[in-house]
Amino acid sequence: MLKFKNKNFNYALFGNPINHSKSPQIHDFFSKQTGILHIYEAINVPLDKFSLLVSKFFKNNIQGANITSPFKKEAYFFSDKLTKRAQIAQSVNTFKKIHNKCILGDNTDGIGLLSDLNRLKFIEKNFSLLILGAGGAVKGILLSILLLGCSVYILNRTTLNAKKLVDQFKCYGNIKIFEEHDLKNKCFNLVINAVSRNIQYNSKTYIPLHLFSSKTFFYDMNYSFENTSFINWCLKMGFKYVSDGIGMLVFQAAHSFLQWHGVFPKTDYIIDMFNKK
Ligand SMILES: NC(=O)c1ccc[n+]([C@@H]2O[C@H](COP(=O)([O-])OP(=O)(O)OC[C@H]3O[C@@H](n4cnc5c(N)ncnc54)[C@H](OP(=O)(O)O)[C@@H]3O)[C@@H](O)[C@H]2O)c1
Structure with missing residues (x-):
């Protein structure tokens, strides 16, 4: 039986496991910073239930989602439409509900990594x-x-x-x-x-x-x-000259946020906050 922290969530992260994920914290920060109300919940999906659960969620209030390991390939096949970059990668980490019925699959990992490598001048x-x-x-x-x-x-x-x-x-x-x-x-x-x-x-x-x-x-x-x-x-x-991937995580989330809401949130503060921790 799945349990949710907040039943009114309209954005989600689907993965297994997801207990290590910082995405809810990042999206909560973006929501507060931009004033765009979106409630983001991480959902641990049983390995054989991805399509079933995701279909169910999208029939309800879900407007968009992130997908993490091990479901990015399944998410690619699940998508009704694909952005060019997701089509080429054959891997999807972002869903967006469009026209209130169909699911667009995108992949923001590449642009997220590149944004961070540029920030670091790497x-x-x-x-x-x-x-x-x-x-x-x-x-x-x-x-x-x-x-x-x-x-x-x-x-x-x-x-x-x-x-x-x-x-x-x-x-x-x-x-x-x-x-x-x-x-x-x-x-x-x-x-x-x-x-x-x-x-x-x-x-x-x-x-x-x-x-x-x-x-x-x-x-x-x-x-x-x-x-x-x-x-x-x-x-x-x-x-x-070394760096871990926390900046990539924040940037891929920011590019998903852009896909969902048309606004690119500020990223510096939250990357600094994670790095200080
Ligand atoms: N910072 C971010 O935003 C971000 C985004 C995406 C992913 N990630 C991280 O990137 C990592 C890889 O993710 P993924 O989705 O690519 O995972 P994946 O599809 O499971 O691929 C795992 C990779 O690790 C290799 N591997 C596994 N066990 C190994 C071992 N014992 N010795 C040597 N190589 C081994 C696999 O090699 P084989 O091909 O031989 O199995 C494969 O190349 C994850 O830890 C994930 O958290 C970070």
Whole structure:
């Protein structure tokens, strides 16, 4: 039996698990800051009940939603219409009810990441990027990065999953599987960690250290109140330019808010607040 904090919510987050999520706090902040009343509730969806529950919610008062792991692919198939970026990513993290009957699927992960990398001054056109991981989140970010003109190498535990991503995105830019023997004199400008949050980085983890310099930027899409394992690893190796993914989380939420309400909320204050914590 599902229990809700507030029965009158009209925006939701669907995921499993969702107890770690900061999205309700972020959206509450955006709502207060802009004066746009929206009540946002996180809903833990049983793994086999996504379509059933979401259909039920949209028949009621729900106007929009965010979708998080592991439902972004299902959300893509559930959408009646898709934005171009969601269609290309084949992954949806934002629903919007349109004409009071049909569901538009969007993906704001890519623009959210890019907004944060720009804020941090971690990215420039033509940068060379190493992405660690090839899951749903990487699908969401690749288009924005490739359209900027950056070249991307994917290093993933399961090479087949990385190959599928390369095939899906190669028509949008320069993207390859990471193969060390091809990259003798390479120096990456930016490394993005997009593997699952519980993975521990330590001396046994394979990372091609010789392909980084003291100027390389390191961005962990994961976040937590303490340093993530990846950030700790970077600091231990002496790299100075590091960030976790809290800014991306705030920006992807801000772009969803824009999609729902036509207003882009201020993001600096809430990013600073999370960083101070
Ligand atoms: N900051 C933000 O706004 C934001 C937005 C989206 C996602 N994220 C975070 O990004 C992370 C990835 O999300 P996702 O949706 O892409 O997850 P996902 O689809 O489950 O993909 C997980 C990735 O981690 C790899 N992996 C899992 N276990 C591993 C292990 N033991 N050793 C090495 N690699 C392993 C997987 O490799 P295989 O292909 O080999 O399974 C895959 O590449 C999550 O922690 C999520 O919270 C953050």
